[in-house]
Amino acid sequence: MTLDEARLELDATTLRPQEAAADALAMADQDPGLQAWHAQRTRFDEAVANALHESPIVPGLRERLLLTQQVQKPFFPRWFRPIIAAAAVAACLALGWTILSPVSPKMPSWEADSLAAVMKLQYGLATLDDHSPTLTDVKTVLAPMRAPSPDHLPVSLASLPTYGCKCITIGDRPATIICFKIASGEEAHLVVFSNDQLDAAPPQNTPRFETSKGWSLASWSDGRQSYFLATKADEETLRRLFG
Amino acid sequence: MQITFNMFLDLNSDCLIAPRVTETLPSFEQIVDAHYAGLYRFGLSMCRNEATAQDLVQHTFLQWARKGHTLRQAAKVKTWLFTTLYREWLTLARREKKHETVEFQPDVHGAVLDEAEEEPSLDNASLHAALQELDPNYRAPLVLFYLKELSYRDIAETLSVPIGTVMSRLSRGKDHLRAILTRMADSTAKLSSPNFSPPAAR
Numbered sequence: 001m002t003l004d005e006a007r008l009e010l011d012a013t014t015l016r017p018q019e020a021a022a023d024a025l026a027m028a029d030q031d032p033g034l035q036a037w038h039a040q041r042t043r044f045d046e047a048v049a050n051a052l053h054e055s056p057i058v059p060g061l062r063e064r065l066l067l068t069q070q071v072q073k074p075f076f077p078r079w080f081r082p083i084i085a086a087a088a089v090a091a092c093l094a095l096g097w098t099i100l101s102p103v104s105p106k107m108p109s110w111e112a113d114s115l116a117a118v119m120k121l122q123y124g125l126a127t128l129d130d131h132s133p134t135l136t137d138v139k140t141v142l143a144p145m146r147a148p149s150p151d152h153l154p155v156s157l158a159s160l161p162t163y164g165c166k167c168i169t170i171g172d173r174p175a176t177i178i179c180f181k182i183a184s185g186e187e188a189h190l191v192v193f194s195n196d197q198l199d200a201a202p203p204q205n206t207p208r209f210e211t212s213k214g215w216s217l218a219s220w221s222d223g224r225q226s227y228f229l230a231t232k233a234d235e236e237t238l239r240r241l242f243g
Numbered sequence: 244m245q246i247t248f249n250m251f252l253d254l255n256s257d258c259l260i261a262p263r264v265t266e267t268l269p270s271f272e273q274i275v276d277a278h279y280a281g282l283y284r285f286g287l288s289m290c291r292n293e294a295t296a297q298d299l300v301q302h303t304f305l306q307w308a309r310k311g312h313t314l315r316q317a318a319k320v321k322t323w324l325f326t327t328l329y330r331e332w333l334t335l336a337r338r339e340k341k342h343e344t345v346e347f348q349p350d351v352h353g354a355v356l357d358e359a360e361e362e363p364s365l366d367n368a369s370l371h372a373a374l375q376e377l378d379p380n381y382r383a384p385l386v387l388f389y390l391k392e393l394s395y396r397d398i399a400e401t402l403s404v405p406i407g408t409v410m411s412r413l414s415r416g417k418d419h420l421r422a423i424l425t426r427m428a429d430s431t432a433k434l435s436s437p438n439f440s441p442p443a444a445r
Contacts, residue, residue, distance in 0.1 A: 007414070045388075047365045065275045
């Protein structure tokens with residue numbers, strides 16, 4: 001350490017001598033000139049510090065500052081904030097889901113329930129119970145479960161490869177969703193259920209087509225079974241599935 | 244053997260004396276009580292106006308009330324507060340264009356005094372008058388230094404300047420302050436001298 005460096009170090013710590021570098025203090029011990037200089041700087045600094053601390057504090061400042069906290073006090077405690085954030089995100093998702101949902105209040109309850117279940121599969125919020133590649137395989141899986149299984153389907157639809165199936169309930173009515181692989185990787189979800197004592201059941205043997213917020217829908221009945229087919233593909237693609 | 248021992252010590256100091264990342268911060272009231280006087284004096288020295296100094300302190304604690312919970316180390320509270328006040332003052336000063344950078348020039352601002360020279364007389368009013376003559380780049384570290392609240396390393400952090408720059412500014416700032424105080428004392432002495440005659444009015 002040079003003499004200039006020692007001076008800088010000592011000068012920066014006159015009021016906090018415990019923080020001075022040992023090298024600088026050692027130099028001051030050995031150099032009377034540096035020691036005298038340091039003593040004089042310290043005296044001057046202490047005098048300035050004392051004079052500075054004589055500045056009066058404006059009355060009432062402390063009380064006004066304490067009021068600041070009350071003004072800024074958060075409504076919710078800190079630990080509660082993640083819960084609020086999660087609730088807000090959930091509310092936004094629910095709102096978005098509601099806005100984008102194709103389910104209409106005008107739909108019969110079986111159709112609304114079917115479409116809600118299909119949407120969960122489409123957007124990955126639910127998973128298939130079984131992954132079978134053909135309708136025959138799906139039926140084989142469903143048979144021992146006594147789950148609704150399609151008796152008659154249009155040939156164009158029945159011949160499509162499948163992703164699998166999932167057992168659900170519509171109201172208190174058991175139903176099955178079978179997912180078909182249609183053109184360009186799109187999916188078509190077929191919901192099968194009994195129409196026994198079903199209000200506003202789909203028409204017999206003739207599919208009824210409709211669209212709702214980007215979804216193409218078809219519903220029909222065949223004897224004591226009703227079917228609901230939903231896809232994000234366009235209506236023309238959907239109609240082609242009926243030959 | 245010695246090397247092995249030192250390595251063992253280092254390893255232990257890293258593992259066992261790890262710095263606490265999260266500490267319980269003092270209450271708002273405790274922080275106000277501990278720091279508001281120092282902050283006010285710092286603000287007053289920088290802005291030269293009581294009302295503005297109060298505003299600076301108020302702004303600082305308002306920021307603390309809003310963002311203080313994000314600070315993880317209780318030891319950093321003081322530096323955080325002084326930094327916040329200083330930055331707010333800088334914003335004010337830039338808005339008013341009062342903060343101009345002036346490099347210290349001994350010929351212009353006063354020569355460095357000899358060690359043997361007498362101590363200039365000192366009181367709060369003359370100190371504040373002298374501080375106002377200092378360039379803010381010297382005044383800020385000097386006031387923080389004389390408040391005895393922060394080490395020169397903390398002052399460097401607060402003002403966002405290198406440690407070496409703070410040390411240099413402290414040294415030169417003290418020289419300058421002493422020169423101003425001496426000059427002021429000389430002027431007072433001349434005014435109170437029986438031989439002093441004011442210039443004739445035209």
